[in-house]
Amino acid sequence: MLINVKMMTEEAFATLQKNYKDVYEQIKNHPSDSTWLEGYLGFNPYETKKYLIEDFELGDNEDYNAVAFENGVLLYESIKDLPRYIICNNRFWAWVTFEKAYKQAQHAMKLTRPELVNTFWLTTNSRRSLMLGVISRSFFRTEISVDESMSDKYALTRRIVEGYRGIEMYRALTYRNIGMLKPVSLAFIQSIADANEKYGDAPLGKEQLRETMKDASRIGSVMLIDDMSKDEIYEILYRKLEKRLTEGFLNEEV
């Protein structure tokens, strides 16, 4: 069934942000649905947009990791064709979070203090904030890792969602603007995944992830990275990563 996408109204969004302590209490007192919103605000929290999407229902599990990958793919497939103006709008994600994924949001991240409402449920419109939003991250994590050229186009998505150091990999991509370039994100994930497979978990600490992301930035300091393919970037990143890992082993042996 097709549905119109919605956005939380500007007034509703600003009111909830301003009164985030109340919102926290309301969510705690009403964990199963967000019907309290309209009564709390005194008006309809959402405005309907003209864009249509296939309706979707995300899986729910108290252990959210059990459904995180499938939910990311479902969310991505459902909304990927919407205009960027919608996909990168925090009020759109407020609708998704409060209306379409209310219970899932509570399971994806435990709300342990009121400030988390503003940080992860009512994000700002910055790239980083949207990429870290409690539900929006499922979409963006899939978007930056889906590789149409692979036989299993979601192989890297599964790797970054469920694999070793997946959270740190995603965070590294989030924190650097260059991570928004698809060939960079794919090459970064692929190089870490391949090094992980060859050398195991032990040598792949957070430092190696940070250094590999810095390597990607260094490429862009002289070359036009926008002009490079995943394979070209991968070749550089993997070569440098492997060099650091093998030199690290040598140093340990010495």
Next chain:
Amino acid sequence: MRIGKRLFPYPILNSEKIYSQYKDSVFALQYDEEISDDKQYYLLNNLHCELDNQMLIDLINTDRAEIVCVIECPSTMYRKSHVLPLHPINMQIPLADLNNKVNVSAFVVAKEDIDNYHSDDFSDVYGDISFSIEKHDILAADDGYVNNVDFNDLDDNKQASIFIVIKDKSITNGTMQVEYDSEKITISLPEEQWNMYDKTKRIPKYESLYFSIIAVPALCYALSCLQKNDLAVDILRIDYKWFNSFAAAYKNFHGDELTDDAFIKMNTNLEAQMILGSPVASAVDEIFGFTIGISGGDEYVD
């Protein structure tokens, strides 16, 4: 993508003369921007790069280098690159993929490794030195322009207000608080007063009154804050959507563009009133008329 003052291990032709390591050569991105008549596309017409360095032109003509135009919009995470020919072209980008700042830049990029890279127009300090260039190295750069694309949903089909009025339960001293961000001026009222405001805001006879006691002081405050920032009007128009709307209203009202000098010298209290239709006089008239209306003039004291 910005190159700015970045130093390269070889000479690059920069559109900014002071950062260029070429003596006289020119590389300059040029286009005319507009929104399509059907409001569906952001158009870059007559898009081309002025380039007069023969060595770089020869590299492009022999397919050893290319001109790449990068279009990016941070707020929609849109970033795409396009290879440009040497002659002008028209390009269109779906408007719904853009919002707020859009940066358009251009580069000449090596398509293969190039040995003995040298131009007679290199700055004198390089003498006869030649360089080894790698594939994808940037050879010329123009950081281009930051434009403001104010995307408005077609289904809204109305001018969005620059104000939002909300309740704030934490206000217990009866004050009205004003904040602004890149999009709107947000006015917070105590919950009880917001509830009253919400029930009465659409009654026409209260419109001037609300403009006088809420909108005028809020706009005056926000403008005064920006005056202290000491930033150019052009930058403020890109950074703050509500200010861009204010500047457009200023032009409609005065007939002249808002200049840096006019903004610095502006009496924000007066300007806020004028731009919002001088609501104070109307508000007093309405209060007077309302009082006469309900008391028959008994409460009127000369």
